[in-house]
Amino acid sequence: MSLADFWLHSDAFSQFLALVLLGLSVASWVVIAWKWRMLRRVQADVPRSIAAFWQAPHLSAAREQLPVFDRDGIVLPLVQATQQPLMGTLAGAGLRHEQLTRTLRDALQAVVRRLQWGQTVLATTGSIAPFVGLLGTVWGIFNALTGMVEAGQLTVDKMAGPVGEALVMTAFGLGVAIPAVLGYNLLGRRIHQIEAELEGFAHDLRGLLAGKD
Numbered sequence: 734m735s736l737a738d739f740w741l742h743s744d745a746f747s748q749f750l751a752l753v754l755l756g757l758s759v760a761s762w763v764v765i766a767w768k769w770r771m772l773r774r775v776q777a778d779v780p781r782s783i784a785a786f787w788q789a790p791h792l793s794a795a796r797e798q799l800p801v802f803d804r805d806g807i808v809l810p811l812v813q814a815t816q817q818p819l820m821g822t823l824a825g826a827g828l829r830h831e832q833l834t835r836t837l838r839d840a841l842q843a844v845v846r847r848l849q850w851g852q853t854v855l856a857t858t859g860s861i862a863p864f865v866g867l868l869g870t871v872w873g874i875f876n877a878l879t880g881m882v883e884a885g886q887l888t889v890d891k892m893a894g895p896v897g898e899a900l901v902m903t904a905f906g907l908g909v910a911i912p913a914v915l916g917y918n919l920l921g922r923r924i925h926q927i928e929a930e931l932e933g934f935a936h937d938l939r940g941l942l943a944g945k946d
Contacts, residue, residue: 744876750869750902754862758909761858764851765916772923775805775848779927782808783934807844807927811935814840815942830943837935844931848924855920858913866906873899 782803789795792812799809814836877899 747869747873747876747902750865750872751905754865754869754902754905754909757858757862757865757913761855761909761913761916764854765912765920768851768920769916771805772848772920772927775807775927776923778802778804779807779930783930786812786934807848807931808934810840810844811837811931811938815938830939833939833943837939841928841931841935845924845928848927852917852921852924855913855917859910859917862910862913863903863906866903866909869902869906870899873902 782799785798785802786795786808789798796809796812796816799812800806803809815833
């Protein structure tokens with residue numbers, strides 16, 4: 734059965750479910766392609782940016798040369814967070830290492846949120862696409878059985894065709910969900926690796942700057 738035949742023999746609700754699955758599939762593949770490219774670049778840039786930072790003669794020089802290596806602005810926000818003026822505010826109260834811990838934590842969380850953008854789309858697609866496909870199958874079988882009962886043709890051989898056509902929606906739903914789940918897991922692992930590197934850098938940076946006071 735071709736997709737054209739399926740579309741022609743489907744009612745409006747089945748066509749709506751098929752369009753929902755198509756939209757979820759397009760969205761998940763766009764996220765996967767974009768994030769895969771971006772995270773590959775970030776995974777290469779973060780170690781180089783951290784190495785360039787520690788090889789700089791002083792903090793000002795490190796801030797100036799980081800943008801050359803940090804193309805997506807992943808490491809630089811951590812360094813910039815340590816230079817924010819805090820005097821005269823509650824954020825500036827307390828010991829220097831406490832201030833650095835707070836500002837670096839906030840900057841790290843903001844960076845991680847950027848890295849995790851799109852993961853919700855993949856998780857949602859992987860979770861609901863099989864159920865949308867199953868709903869389409871149940872609806873198709875219900876319509877087929879209702880039509881055969883009204884026509885007085887409810888036999889096993891008459892049921893085989895409509896049921897097979899309805900099962901296409903289940904296969905479609907699984908075909909949308911599986912790439913989304915795989916993409917979510919693979920991209921999530923890369924994000925965790927980058928986050929671990931950034932956490933280590935933030936810890937070392939806090940130690941460096943706190944030790945100067």
